[in-house]
Amino acid sequence: MQNDIKEILFTEEEIAEKVKELGQQISKDYSGENLTVVGILKGSNIFMGDLIRKIDIPLSIDFMVVSSYGQSTESSGVVKVLKDLEYSIEGKNILIVEDIIDTGLTLDYLKENLLRRKPKSLKICTLLDKPARRKVDLKVDYIGFEIPDAFIVGYGIDYAERYRNLPYVAVLKEEVYQ
Ligand SMILES: O=P(O)(O)OC[C@H]1O[C@H](OP(=O)(O)OP(=O)(O)O)[C@H](O)[C@@H]1O
Ligand SMILES: [Mg+2]
Numbered sequence: 001m002q003n004d005i006k007e008i009l010f011t012e013e014e015i016a017e018k019v020k021e022l023g024q025q026i027s028k029d030y031s032g033e034n035l036t037v038v039g040i041l042k043g044s045n046i047f048m049g050d051l052i053r054k055i056d057i058p059l060s061i062d063f064m065v066v067s068s069y070g071q072s073t074e075s076s077g078v079v080k081v082l083k084d085l086e087y088s089i090e091g092k093n094i095l096i097v098e099d100i101i102d103t104g105l106t107l108d109y110l111k112e113n114l115l116r117r118k119p120k121s122l123k124i125c126t127l128l129d130k131p132a133r134r135k136v137d138l139k140v141d142y143i144g145f146e147i148p149d150a151f152i153v154g155y156g157i158d159y160a161e162r163y164r165n166l167p168y169v170a171v172l173k174e175e176v177y178q
Contacts, residue, residue: 096124
């Protein structure tokens with residue numbers, strides 16, 4: 001696994017520090033409010049688990065499973081919903097948690113989809129933001145790190161379902177997928 005890595009962008013320690021900062025900011029911003037954190041699986045699995053343990057106000061969690069990359073390093077442009085939320089979000093403050101925003105197509109679709117369900121508010125938190133590849137305009141409320149235009153793996157993020165268990169965020173060697 002490690003042999004396929006070109007460069008580590010963020011170590012376990014750097015990620016932990018950033019997640020703590022994000023958790024503190026979110027706790028402050030939602031203090032006294034209800035909060036439902038919606039994780040977008042599978043990629044957000046590890047980030048979401050770490051983040052909610054750094055948020056020290058009462059909250060609920062729910063998940064959606066969506067996929068658009070499959071076995072590729074390019075978005076198919078079609079967001080497939082494999083599992084929907086369990087609960088209604090009407091009248092609730094919703095915080096979407098993503099691992100990475102790349103073209104923005106996944107979140108553009110999800111935002112529209114969730115707004116139709118009439119939440120009280122809808123915000124987005126992502127660990128990684130790759131603005132160079134954006135295809136749609138998107139407002140992101142909480143960003144961990146901005147990253148360069150390269151294919152990323154680790155800390156929940158995959159290539160063809162592999163590398164999610166790497167504890168750091170890294171750039172995958174091009175020869176692995178070319
Ligand atoms: O901004 P975009 O170009 O839409 O890319 C971001 C999305 O792509 C990845 O999901 P993927 O479809 O790979 O599913 P996964 O979370 O199961 O890996 C990632 O987890 C985001 O949800
Ligand atoms: Mg993926």
